[in-house]
Amino acid sequence: MPSPDQSLVDAIRGPSPSYSFEFFPPKDDEGEAVLWQTIADLEAFEPTFVSVTYGAGGTSQERTVRITARIAEQTRMRPVGHLTLVAQTKGEIESVLKQYAAAGVDNVLALRGDPKGGPRAPWEPHPDGMDHAIDLVGLAKDLGGFCIGVAAFPEGHPDAASIDHDAQVLVDKAEAGAEYAITQLFFRASDYFALVDRVRAKGCDIPIVPGIMPILNFAQVARMAELSGAELPREVLDQVEPIQDDKAAVRSKGIELATQLCRDLLAGGAPGLHFITLNRSKATREIFEALRADGLV
Secondary structure, three states, X not given: OOOOOOOHHHHHOOOOOEXXXXXXXXXXXXXXXXXXXXXXXXXXXXXXXXXXXXOHHHOOXXXXXXXXXXXXXXXXXXXEEEEOOOOOOHHHHHHHHHHHHHOOOOEEEEOOOOOOOOOOOOOOOOOOOOOOHHHHXXXXXXXXXXXXXXXXXXXXXXXXXXXXXXXXXXXXXXXXXXXXEEEEEOXXXXXXXXXXXXXXXXOOOOOEEEEXXXXXXXXXXXXXXXXXXXXXXXXXXXXXXHHOOOHHHHHHHHHHHHXXXXXXHHHXXXXXXXXXXXXXXXXXXXXXXXXXXXOOO
């Protein structure tokens, strides 16, 4: 288990790769029971941190904060609380940050978040809110006591004018106080390393942790990729499309592809891996065990 005295960014920058797990707030008590079983299953791997997302459009705030606080209070894991700007006043956002601090959660991921109409809907800031993730970074920095992470986009944010502009946005967030970044899902190691190169060329050394989501359900992942602006590369589609109606085969191939992606990322110097679990532990455990057998984690 990472030392509680070591800051999160120091752990990510450490000599060994970090590894972390992302959960989402369930919609009901049954889903929450599944989540807590998943958390129990994954705690044994002693992750560097775990994170809990906001629901789509900024929903589920109360459940997100409560689950994140409970992880801090009842497990040995370091939680990172997500925070978005969607449909919230600046005062409401500041209140959530203070709730996190009161619960002992001093690591946050500062995100603009997706509009209520979905990732491709026009962005509409709250009239008394904030407009960009960098504004949230500044607010958390001003409040003090937080290690702040932000999002990164290997293929560029869908709203970015260019991939170079997108990289500059990440650099600006680092200069405003962000200490690490976690990427959106992607499927080619080359896209990740190209992002890192763009950011480093601008003189910024913020650690960028790749976000990993295996293809376990082809239609679901294809939809998530479409919404987020990520591409399902032809070399991936050629392996998955012929078997897309065979759920077991898709799952097996998805785990194989994700495991190889992780190997390529770590071999190329990625500082760690952030697994998007969808609140299920089995596939993540299988990938993790394969990497452990390789001596990579």
